[in-house]
């Protein structure tokens with residue numbers, strides 16, 4: 001269901017106002033193959049909520065984070081849309097889906113209907129919900145939107161007068177999210193709770209060998225903090241790249257790192273198949 005064009009900028013994506021509402025800000029809802037992780041290749045319905053507490057410079061879902069765009073959908077409508085597809089697996093993603101109270105109600109309704117649920121999360125928020133696979137992608141320092149790597153540095157201007165198109169746009173693009181992203185990207189207590197309570201995978205976005213010491217440090221800290229074992233097999237390295245061209249630059253390097261360190265490698269099957277097309 002293409003809802004990406006149904007822009008509702010009036011409804012807050014990440015404020016308390018929504019907690020009383022039995023619905024979610026939905027950026028897109030579609031049927032595809034799971035492209036990442038241990039369930040890669042499994043036909044799944046994807047529910048992509050809008051709104052994120054982080055701002056990775058490389059985010060492949062720009063319209064859920066940097067420029068949140070969505071249609072408001074009641075849970076019943078979301079469930080009807082999911083049930084219209086012939087799938088056993090549902091992937092709840094975003095943005096950051098665990099920002100939203102109503103994600104719990106959706107997961108409960110899916111569980112009652114017998115679906116396998118995967119939640120794609122950055123690992124900064126824990127919620128108690130029926131989650132079969134917590135697909136956790138903790139964000140490394142290399143994700144931080146520095147002034148040099150701010151996707152909004154090219155501020156679109158009004159062609160008539162050269163002025164920024166929207167109020168406040170003049171301040172965008174100079175790394176104003178850097179400190180907030182850096183402060184919030186790792187929450188060890190939330191990570192420990194997620195791995196303790198759910199079946200999980202830890203899926204790191206990797207560009208090159210410089211990312212590895214931080215992954216090893218984070219794993220050591222998490223193994224210390226959590227009451228459950230974290231096997232190297234639970235750790236997946238995923239090449240950074242939202243397009244085929246970019247993946248062609250990163251994937252062999254990342255595959256070599258997976259072999260060197262004894263972690264798993266995960267492809268980005270959907271990017272190989274459909275590049276950066278929406279609803280894939």
Ligand SMILES: C[S@@+](CC[C@H](N)C(=O)[O-])C[C@H]1O[C@@H](n2cnc3c(N)ncnc32)[C@H](O)[C@@H]1O
Pocket residue numbers: 052058059060061093094095096097120121122123135136137203205238239240241242
């Ligand atoms: C858009 S995020 C949404 C879920 C959650 N916010 C998170 O980051 O895990 C879905 C997945 O895409 C990954 N991702 C986003 N941009 C990427 C990129 N340019 N290259 C590789 N993976 C990317 C994230 O790390 C995450 O595993």
Ligand SMILES: Nc1nc2[nH]cc(C(=O)O)c2c(=O)[nH]1
Pocket residue numbers: 032033034035036046061091093094120270280
């Ligand atoms: N096909 C496909 N597989 C995915 N696995 C995780 C995704 C996500 O954006 O969370 C994703 C996605 O966007 N598309």
Ligand code: SF4
Pocket residue numbers: 052053054055056059060061064065094095096122139
């Ligand atoms: S945490 Fe996920 S949705 Fe949020 S900006 Fe990073 S990749 Fe995008």
Ligand SMILES: [Mg+2]
Pocket residue numbers: 060061
């Ligand atoms: Mg994706």
